[in-house]
Amino acid sequence: MTLRQTALRRITVAPVAAAPLRVHVPRRSLFSGKDTRRRSGRAVENLDIRRISAQSDEWHRNRRTFLWCGAIAGVLSFIYTAWKLKVELSKPVKLDANLPSSDPLSSPNAADRKVVVHDEEGREIVATGNSTVPTFPRTLALPAFTAPITTPSPDQTDRLTHTITTPSGTTEYTLVGLGLRTVTFINLQVYVVGYYVATADIAALQSALTKKVNPIATTLVAGEREELRAALLDPAEGERTWDELLSAGVPARSAFRVVPVRDTDFHHLRDGFVRAVQARASPAAAADDSFGEAMRQFRAVFNRGSVPKRKELLLVRDETGRMSIAYDGGANKKEGRPAGRQLIGVVEDERVSRALWLNYLAGKKVASEPARKSIVEGLMEFVERPIGTVAAQVVPVVSARV
CATH class of the missing domain: 1.10.287 (Helix Hairpins)
Known part of the structure; x- marks a missing residue:
């Protein structure tokens, strides 16, 4: 037996070692297929x-x-x-407050009795409902502004020393109604305005309003007063009524007292007044050169500086329709400004003052709706009394200190 044969025999009969059992376990990877995950039996996240x-x-x-x-x-x-x-x-501002029911002087109908409130100096005042300008005087004593003045020069726009007033005699004016002027949809408060009529001219105003409803009456009953109130509050009828009265010089003398509740200036006030006059002026007046010249004079009066809050601006209309503009900014020695009301301008054209008056008294859109309603309520107190009498002089009065 050769050596090769012997080696082959040994290999043949030698026991074969068992091979190890290998199990393929698939590994999860980014590129693993869907079937591989299923075969693995492991939980997978399905997004x-x-x-x-x-x-x-x-x-x-x-x-x-x-x-x-x-x-x-x-x-x-x-x-x-x-x-x-x-x-x-x-809501209209009542010119008088009612006595409390517990007061021994109160009548069974407390609304029939008026209260005149006095300040610490004994002057009659009326609450405005505004915290900045809380009260208005019940009456004003104003001079007759009759002397014309010249337009201020550019270097005098902030000075009030070039004014002219009439020193002899004064006229008493009675407050008819007042209200707050607001602007924009958020009702930004601008100033409180009050309408005054010369006390001596109230009788003529009473007569004109009474005769409008009942030509033969001297006073109006409840139903007639409601008819007059509705007419004055109606945009078209109210404007027509006041336009007729002012054109006829009724009342002969009246005034608007404007007191800002926030710091402003003459330019802002002027812009509001000018827009009001232009909106109420008739087309014929707007096309008239003399009316345009009067408007230029009116603008020139307000070519001035600031108007601090609580300062008084007066617009006074006389029997001819001429408008006098007075301002009380308080004394200022540095600017040479005297104390008290000072006349700062006069506008001769009656159409300017009438248009400005209508802006407060009547129309579809007025400068102050609360003031218009308060004025109407004040007129109702006039017409419920006989012509020639003043409500404050007839109704029992109780003084109250504030």
Whole structure:
């Protein structure tokens, strides 16, 4: 037996060692297929991109809806608050307060008795309902502004030393009604305005208003007063009535007292007055050169500086329709400004003052609706008394110190 044969025999009969058992366990990887994950038997996370995107879109949609609901609720609450303030401010201001029911001087009908309030100096005052300008005087003693003045030069626009007033005699004016002037939809308060009529001219105003409703009456009963009130509050009829009265010189002498409740200037006041006159002037007047010249004079009067709050501006209309403008800015030695009311301008054209008066008294849109309603209520107190009498002189009066 050869050596080769012997070696082959040994290999053949030698026991074969058992090979180890190998089990293939698939490994999860980025590129593992779907079938491999299933065969592995391990839990896998199944991400649905479309479902996640839909959930994200729904969340953002709900978020936008919530934000819009909050914004709309805020705007509605803001509008509601502004409306409530407007309703409260539009209520007419009574020129007198009623006595409390516990007061021994009160009558069974407390509304029939008026209270005249006096300040510490004994002057009659009326509450305005505004904290900055809390009261207005019940009466004014004004001089007869009759002397014309020249237009101030540019270097004198902030000085009031070039004024002229009539020193002899004064005229008493009685407050008819007052109210607050507001602007913009948020009712930004600008000034308190009061309408005064010369006490001696109230009888003529009583007669004209009474005869308008009942030509043979000397006073109006309840139903007739309601008819007159409706006519004065009606935009068209009220403007026509006041235009006729002012054109006829009734009342002969009247005034508007303007007191700002915030710091302003003459230019802002001028712009408001000019817009009002232009809106109320007739087309014939607007096309007249003399009316245009009167408007230039009116603008020149307000070519001045600032008007601090609580300072008084007077617009006075006399029996000819001429308007005198007076300002009380208080004494200022540095500017050479004297104390008291000073005449700063005169506008001769009657159409300017009539248009400005109509801006407060009547029309579809007035400068102050609370003032217009308060003025109408004051006129109702006039016409319920016999012609020639003043309500304050007839109704029992009780003084109250404030």
